[in-house]
């Protein structure tokens with residue numbers, strides 16, 4: 001028999017779903033600020049999966065992914081527990097900002113402290129109340145403002161469970177990425193909680209392909225963890241694991257004209273676009289430094305020398321990686337330009 005699930009003093013019965021508002025802090029006006037979350041507690045035992053979004057308050061795709069996943073999960077059939085937190089950084093979300101009012105990046109402040117700055121307190125609150133209740137985590141992100149990402153998973157693949165989760169998610173590219181200090185990923189790994197980070201689309205925008213792929217990916221991981229029944233055996237795309245990645249930077253100030261797009265396979269030395277000046281100085285070519293797949297790209301044409309323009313993932317088998325991207329695009333019935 002499954003016990004009630006307890007979170008922050010609330011109790012959720014087996015087979016129940018409950019929306020909670022966790023008291024986080026106060027505004028200057030002394031109005032209370034709460035973090036909304038929903039717990040779906042299955043009737044049968046299983047993992048406790050946390051899906052969270054908007055740790056960077058301007059990253060919206062994950063919020064919609066959380067919403068769509070919740071609509072598909074039935075507590076009567078769920079094994080285990082789903083904790084869904086659509087907006088972690090409510091301060092940033094309200095202000096359409098990546099940051100907190102103290103200008104800190106929440107994803108550099110974990111695990112935080114209850115005596116620290118505002119960001120540090122928010123981080124501590126989230127770890128204490130939510131992360132510590134979880135056995136697995138999927139953290140949903142997008143590119144920063146004016147930057148878009150091809151749907152991709154970032155994870156440390158030396159953990160067998162993380163590896164299985166990453167493969168089953170079904171994004172075309174997996175970056176076996178090292179951990180940043182102060183990130184949610186770092187704190188989860190330090191507690192031996194398998195964690196995936198999904199990156200797709202751009203801040204302050206909804207991206208239909210990124211949302212569709214993310215919703216499908218979370219549900220795939222839930223099947224892999226045994227929380228949902230396996231779907232009818234449809235051959236799934238094999239994601240390609242990138243060896244490393246590199247940024248191509250603007251080699252002069254000016255206006256960027258990109259001819260290469262997210263998901264394109266590019267060869268070392270290939271021209272990705274040009275940078276021009278308002279009064280028509282000689283265009284300067286932007287060249288790929290390595291062969292690979294474009295997984296991140298600037299979406300705004302104004303650049304200063306040194307600005308990151310394109311993010312290229314490199315692979316042992318770049319042709320196969322291109323095939324994974326093509327298959328992914330076909331499966332989602334979208335065109336690459338909609339990324």
Ligand SMILES: [Zn+2]
Pocket residue numbers: 055056059141142
């Ligand atoms: Zn982010």
